[in-house]
Amino acid sequence: xxxxxxxxxxxxxxxxxxxxxxxxxxxxxxxxxxxxxxxxxxxxxxxxxxxxxxxxxxxxxxxxxxxxxxxxxxxxxxxxxxxxxxxxxxxxxxxxxxxxxxxxxxxxxxxxxxxxxxxxxxxxxxxxxxxxxxxxxxxxxxxxxxxxxxxxxxxxxxxxxxxxxxxxxxxxxxxxxxxxxxxxxxxxxxxxxxxxxxxxxxxxxxxxxxxxxxxxxxxxxxxxxxxxxxxxxxxxxxxxxxxxxxxxxxxxxxxxxxxxxxxxxx
Amino acid sequence: xxxxxxxxxxxxxxxxxxxxxxxxxxxxxxxxxxxxxxxxxxxxxxxxxxxxxxxxxxxxxxxxxxxxxxxxxxxxxxxxxxxxxxxxxxxxxxxxxxxxxxxxxxxxxxxxxxxxxxxxxxxxxxxxxxxxxxxxxxxxxxxxxxxxxxxxxxxxxxxxxxxxxxxxxxxxxxxxxxxxxxxxxxxxxxxxxxxxxxxxxxxxxxxxxxxxxxxxxxxxxxxxxxxxxxxxxxxxxxxxxxxxxxxxxxxxxxxxxxxxxxxxxxxxxxxxxxxxxxxxxxxxxxxxxxxxxx
Numbered sequence: 001x002x003x004x005x006x007x008x009x010x011x012x013x014x015x016x017x018x019x020x021x022x023x024x025x026x027x028x029x030x031x032x033x034x035x036x037x038x039x040x041x042x043x044x045x046x047x048x049x050x051x052x053x054x055x056x057x058x059x060x061x062x063x064x065x066x067x068x069x070x071x072x073x074x075x076x077x078x079x080x081x082x083x084x085x086x087x088x089x090x091x092x093x094x095x096x097x098x099x100x101x102x103x104x105x106x107x108x109x110x111x112x113x114x115x116x117x118x119x120x121x122x123x124x125x126x127x128x129x130x131x132x133x134x135x136x137x138x139x140x141x142x143x144x145x146x147x148x149x150x151x152x153x154x155x156x157x158x159x160x161x162x163x164x165x166x167x168x169x170x171x172x173x174x175x176x177x178x179x180x181x182x183x184x185x186x187x188x189x190x191x192x193x194x195x196x197x198x199x200x201x202x203x204x205x206x207x208x209x210x211x212x213x214x215x216x217x218x219x220x221x222x223x224x225x226x227x228x229x230x231x232x233x234x235x236x237x238x239x240x241x242x243x244x245x246x247x248x249x250x251x252x253x254x255x256x257x258x259x260x261x262x263x264x265x266x
Numbered sequence: 267x268x269x270x271x272x273x274x275x276x277x278x279x280x281x282x283x284x285x286x287x288x289x290x291x292x293x294x295x296x297x298x299x300x301x302x303x304x305x306x307x308x309x310x311x312x313x314x315x316x317x318x319x320x321x322x323x324x325x326x327x328x329x330x331x332x333x334x335x336x337x338x339x340x341x342x343x344x345x346x347x348x349x350x351x352x353x354x355x356x357x358x359x360x361x362x363x364x365x366x367x368x369x370x371x372x373x374x375x376x377x378x379x380x381x382x383x384x385x386x387x388x389x390x391x392x393x394x395x396x397x398x399x400x401x402x403x404x405x406x407x408x409x410x411x412x413x414x415x416x417x418x419x420x421x422x423x424x425x426x427x428x429x430x431x432x433x434x435x436x437x438x439x440x441x442x443x444x445x446x447x448x449x450x451x452x453x454x455x456x457x458x459x460x461x462x463x464x465x466x467x468x469x470x471x472x473x474x475x476x477x478x479x480x481x482x483x484x485x486x487x488x489x490x491x492x493x494x495x496x497x498x499x500x501x502x503x504x505x506x507x508x509x510x511x512x513x514x515x516x517x518x519x520x521x522x523x524x525x526x527x528x529x530x531x532x533x534x535x536x537x538x539x540x541x542x543x544x545x546x547x548x549x550x551x552x553x554x555x556x557x558x559x560x
Binding site: 175176178179181182183184185186200201204205208209 | 317348358362426
């Protein structure tokens with residue numbers, strides 16, 4: 001039950017998208033998000049086609065990609081309701097004090113399409129890129145910030161450790177939960193106060209184990225003479241290849257098209 | 267009373283890239299009062315198997331029966347089942363959470379709905395069974411040594427008075443003395459309370475000394491299911507699946523090869539000593555020198 005979290009879960013497959021340099025994918029996702037906010041009408045068609053092609057290229061089953069959408073469902077519903085109710089314009093329906101406008105409905109549709117595409121787009125990146133590659137990409141892309149003394153290496157190291165620990169802690173939670181259930185603990189019934197109280201046998205061991213693991217990891221890093229980013233090289237340094245430059249080309253073309261559509265007012 | 271698995275198959279993450287068959291078509295019956303050992307190397311499905319016994323995981327296919335009743339039937343009291351079938355996980359000390367030892371052990375009985383006095387009584391009994399000293403009842407479980415923590419955690423399950431006690435590698439990471447003590451206490455529990463004990467381990471020596479039946483797991487299948495002597499007779503096959511028979515089995519077979527008339531099914535040091543002495547005795551009678559063959 002706890003394993004069903006898609007965001008940040010890598011789906012192993014052999015596709016062109018998996019092989020791309022993670023920096024390209026990172027920039028690509030950013031470009032895609034920007035383009036989503038540039039679109040007006042016809043642009044969405046371009047966005048849909050682009051996304052569909054990427055999904056096809058990624059070889060990730062569509063079912064996997066849409067799994068992450070469940071988590072934004074509430075957000076989506078709230079956004080739609082607010083947009084429908086509070087956008088002024090040409091009135092379509094009026095019930096007592098509530099008015100629904102044409103512009104409101106259009107806005108709501110646009111916002112939800114944006115949100116869904118945004119979610120799918122970013123899931124596509126995390127599904128085709130391992131967390132380690134992602135943090136490497138981030139470290140490399142944020143590299144220039146080192147000049148103004150931003151601890152880029154440390155930040156990315158913290159990120160990769162945090163990401164690495166998510167599955168471990170989930171597994172640990174699952175294990176402790178089962179162990180306490182074997183002792184008759186009940187995590188499912190009771191009112192909210194009761195349920196919070198019932199969590200104590202789960203949370204205390206979980207915190208202790210998290211601290212123990214953190215301590216072990218710190219010691220292990222010390223033992224391997226870890227001393228931060230200064231003079232540190234990478235085992236698999238990121239290097240652009242022909243296909244990455246080609247991908248950048250596609251991205252530029254895509255961005256130009258999006259801006260073009262916006263400028264033309266389509 | 268009995269626990270029965272009928273054609274149980276369990277698949278992790280079905281329908282995804284991480285799909286893995288942990289168990290395939292397992293058929294088992296554990297009658298009341300038996301001392302059973304489950305062995306298998308890492309990833310053979312032992313831990314998955316034992317979690318089926320008290321309904322912590324639901325089989326993908328097949329049925330789990332307790333006293334002939336399907337435990338996954340609509341409305342079956344799973345929580346009650348868990349107080350009949352106690353499960354001690356690997357490294358159980360990681361589940362301790364209370365401020366003192368006695369309260370932690372009381373957690374199980376308390377969940378069974380017993381009165382505080384009754385809980386306390388059960389907890390004291392359980393702690394006594396695992397040989398935990400009385401003067402340390404009020405200590406924080408986090409101040410204890412590894413071996414003592416392990417005892418407290420086992421007592422936590424024992425305090426629920428289960429009819430079946432399932433332990434997943436209860437001696438992992440303990441020193442030899444602590445290991446022997448815990449196993450001896452389990453054996454005496456089996457004897458005095460008459461409860462069934464299911465011991466998961468990959469140490470052949472532990473298993474050989476205590477259990478009356480061995481289930482060997484390999485790649486999610488039951489490879490052997492018989493008395494220790496009969497299972498260890500297949501020591502060559504055991505090696506093939508990454509396990510080994512107890513050291514005594516090897517010594518006995520080596521002695522036999524060198525012409526000494528010993529019982530090759532001896533698995534513990536005591537049995538080995540007896541059969542070697544017997545063999546030496548008969549050789550002397552036959553006028554042969556024992557030293558010659560040794």
